[in-house]
Amino acid sequence: MNEVERLVRQKLFAEGVKQLASTFDICMWPASKCSKSAIRAHSVQNSRVLDLIHHKGHVVMPRLRTSFSEGPTLQFVEVGRNKATTFTGLCSAHDQQMFAPIESRPIDAANAQHLFLVAYRAVLKEAHASMKSGIDTQTNYLRGADNGLIPRDEPSAPGLQAVEQMMASYLVHQIKERYDNAFLTQQWSCLNHFLLYLEAPPGVAVSSFFTTDLWSEETDAPAMVSLNVLPYRGKTLAVLSCLTEHSKQVETSFDRLLSSRGALQLYELSKLILRKCENIVLSPMLYDAFSHRQKETIAMYFERNIAGQSFDAEDPQIFLFAPVDPPSSAH
Numbered sequence: 001m002n003e004v005e006r007l008v009r010q011k012l013f014a015e016g017v018k019q020l021a022s023t024f025d026i027c028m029w030p031a032s033k034c035s036k037s038a039i040r041a042h043s044v045q046n047s048r049v050l051d052l053i054h055h056k057g058h059v060v061m062p063r064l065r066t067s068f069s070e071g072p073t074l075q076f077v078e079v080g081r082n083k084a085t086t087f088t089g090l091c092s093a094h095d096q097q098m099f100a101p102i103e104s105r106p107i108d109a110a111n112a113q114h115l116f117l118v119a120y121r122a123v124l125k126e127a128h129a130s131m132k133s134g135i136d137t138q139t140n141y142l143r144g145a146d147n148g149l150i151p152r153d154e155p156s157a158p159g160l161q162a163v164e165q166m167m168a169s170y171l172v173h174q175i176k177e178r179y180d181n182a183f184l185t186q187q188w189s190c191l192n193h194f195l196l197y198l199e200a201p202p203g204v205a206v207s208s209f210f211t212t213d214l215w216s217e218e219t220d221a222p223a224m225v226s227l228n229v230l231p232y233r234g235k236t237l238a239v240l241s242c243l244t245e246h247s248k249q250v251e252t253s254f255d256r257l258l259s260s261r262g263a264l265q266l267y268e269l270s271k272l273i274l275r276k277c278e279n280i281v282l283s284p285m286l287y288d289a290f291s292h293r294q295k296e297t298i299a300m301y302f303e304r305n306i307a308g309q310s311f312d313a314e315d316p317q318i319f320l321f322a323p324v325d326p327p328s329s330a331h
């Protein structure tokens with residue numbers, strides 16, 4: 001790489017990072033076109049979930065740091081609860097209107113509307129995030145092509161990546177439309193929920209939507225699932241939610257998680273969260289009780305599974321719900 005090419009790449013990298021950091025404001029209210037500007041809506045509930053997890057206004061979340069020389073690195077860091085897990089996909093009025101049933105009173109796991117809304121929020125956040133990555137990848141690809149770094153008239157890795165990102169975004173969008181219709185017609189029963197009542201004190205919250213990696217003939221697309229983990233009646237509840245016709249794929253894909261119990265189930269869930277979710281919130285009190293080794297193992301397992309990579313390992317230190325070593329042996 002000559003000096004000019006290096007400088008062009010460095011400039012494009014800086015612009016790419018700026019693009020990734022830029023917000024993409026759009027209200028995704030399904031009932032009508034809404035032109036009001038989006039707020040930083042919480043994808044993990046602020047009032048009833050972060051309330052129980054934060055310490056002095058902070059929570060612990062994974063953050064990706066990008067650097068041109070060292071590449072991306074990942075760390076779990078403390079972030080202000082008001083910035084945690086937000087996305088700019090709803091305006092203030094519609095955010096309130098949509099989630100009022102679960103904002104104004106505690107979530108009831110026997111209430112189909114409550115469970116629908118919890119899952120819907122994860123779907124909306126993913127639809128918003130995948131639309132933004134589609135735009136970002138396309139923008140960066142075109143920028144590279146304009147600068148002569150990427151050929152326009154033959155297949156290239158960034159070109160294929162842009163197409164793949166658009167396809168991923170489209171798959172999420174298709175499922176979001178099903179949720180939109182169900183929301184508008186109050187057909188809460190279009191979803192199936194797998195409820196896991198966990199023997200773990202409140203300390204972990206997750207809200208994510210991802211693929212089961214299994215194909216559904218019925219929807220002619222990969223079956224997808226949302227995972228929400230939240231404090232529930234002094235303990236923790238995990239809910240896997242999917243369109244009813246994707247139930248079989250969810251059962252197959254997460255068989256080990258669904259069939260195990262106790263500490264083993266918490267271990268399987270920890271691995272699933274770190275493999276598939278980015279929107280992970282831990283209480284600082286819980287995280288600080290982890291040994292250095294547990295923190296490193298968690299970060300490594302997470303880092304090796306980001307950006308579509310897939311890595312598996314068995315290590316009891318991959319555990320999010322309690323310190324694995326007694327605190328006295330922490331170092």
Ligand SMILES: [Zn+2]
Pocket residue numbers: 027028029034035036090091092093094
């Ligand atoms: Zn709106």
